[in-house]
Amino acid sequence: ARNASRTRAFSSTAVSRKDLVQDIYIQQIKAYKPAPVAKDAHVGVVKAYSLPPAPQPPTLPTDLASELSAYDSAEPTRASEAPAAAGLEEAAGGAEAYLNFLEQDLPKAAAHH
Numbered sequence: 731a732r733n734a735s736r737t738r739a740f741s742s743t744a745v746s747r748k749d750l751v752q753d754i755y756i757q758q759i760k761a762y763k764p765a766p767v768a769k770d771a772h773v774g775v776v777k778a779y780s781l782p783p784a785p786q787p788p789t790l791p792t793d794l795a796s797e798l799s800a801y802d803s804a805e806p807t808r809a810s811e812a813p814a815a816a817g818l819e820e821a822a823g824g825a826e827a828y829l830n831f832l833e834q835d836l837p838k839a840a841a842h843h
Contacts, residue, residue, distance in 0.1 A: 791797055
């Protein structure tokens with residue numbers, strides 16, 4: 731009697747239960763027929779491809795000798811020195827003012843009571 735109470739009652743055979751949702755889902759998947767795609771469905775969506783024009787090779791000027799002689803005979807232009815000097819003084823004053831600003835003591839924070 732003791733051995734009988736120690737054994738557990740369970741069944742080793744699987745209970746055959748149907749899953750209705752799964753059955754309906756599989757049935758719908760099997761019954762699905764996709765709509766046929768028209769042969770001209772791409773018209774209006776895809777642009778027609780056309781090759782770009784072939785690049786033209788660079789051309790040399792026809793009167794190259796006269797252009798080179800005109801370049802050689804031209805006098806080089808020099809920038810005037812006066813505006814650059816005024817700009818340096820202004821920049822130097824700005825730099826000095828900035829350095830003086832950095833060297834100033836920081837104001838003391840007011841004590842909060």
